[in-house]
Amino acid sequence: MNGAAKMPEPAALLTAEKIHVWRGERHVLRGVSLKVESGRLLHLFGPNGTGKTTLLRVIAGLLRPEQGRVCWDGRPIGEAREQYQSAMAYASHEAALKADLTALENLRYAVGMKRRASETELRAALEETGVGGCADLPARVLSAGQKRRVAMARVLAMRASLWLLDEPYANLDTSGGALVSRLLEEHLDRGGLALVIAHHALELGRSIDRLELSP
């Protein structure tokens, strides 16, 4: 097992209360509330355009809702920004890698902003997600699936207790999909929390919470 098994401060609770977001004239999120506890995964699903990514961005703190609030351990995330961001790893539907940096450098500069991680740890995270052989290759030569795996390695290496994942199964083959499911299960076993957007049913060896967003 790699070094990602430890987490700095396992957190207890993420809540979102009555989140409202408008995009121009469109009322995208209409009073969405949710709660995720330690060791639980919330699967967000629904048709395209129903605001799943918007909700994830609100929860990440990238987007301020017009109404409602997101709390981490009982405190609004705006007030506990540093604590919240230290405990959170966000993977958008883009891999968010610099094309001219190697996979390892991408991890070093992204993870290094949150915690001091040794090169061995970062390489171990890449090995864990099956792209250890690509560590020294520039991200621009990696396939979409490999980039997704590097993005998962970044999430893993951050040792965050809350994972916010937008379409983590996209571009992955069968083994990649199984890998993401296994990483999620291990994360939850360690007491972590996860919010995952996925269009298909998640098959984990445990019960999960589900929230459907409808148009």
Place this chain on the structure above:
Amino acid sequence: MSVGVLEAMSLVVRREMRLAFRRPDQLLQPLVFFLIVTTLFPLSLSPELSLLRDMAPGVLWVAALLSSLLSLETLFKGDAEDGTLEQLTLSAQPLVAIVIAKTIAHWLLSGAALVLMSPLVATALAIPVGAFPTMLASLALGTLTLSWLGAIGAGLTVGLRRGSVLLSLIVLPLAMPLLIFGASATDRAIGGEGSAGALYFLAALCVFTCTLAPFAAAAALRITLE
């Protein structure tokens, strides 16, 4: 173990440096532009030294301003396009600190490089060696101020498809005092007069912009990310 702000800023500067040296074309473009524009003048005008010397401050400063503008658009755009700006924003570090680090890296890669190259250009423009220290100091202060001003413009235009024109429209009017006092300092130094007043003004502008611009640029980026 958590990472301190200074350590994170140093990491951002190193990241920017590495990225710049992986793409030397982007790094060299403003410098080559500066070199070409400033050497075109001696070639196109009369080679009379007194004429060149009279025009040198203006030519030098206009070229420095325009070449700095060339690289400003890329300050946040690349990170916004590939999603790494979101990662930086969620890195548990203050966005203001990230903006400061990125702007310093930008200045080191464009402004400082331009300052180092300026004696070569100054020689072609018949600027006497005695005026070099003032010219170097004014250009260093001017390009650094321009980087701070540019950070605001780049933050405001990062989400726009054709943001470079708007960026120029935002930054150029704000850069007018730099042009006036920078050229004046160089001109007075060429004439052997004291240029401390103009240099002090440039230094004050630099301090003013570096105090306020990171907050303005960070606020602009937050709006863009939403």
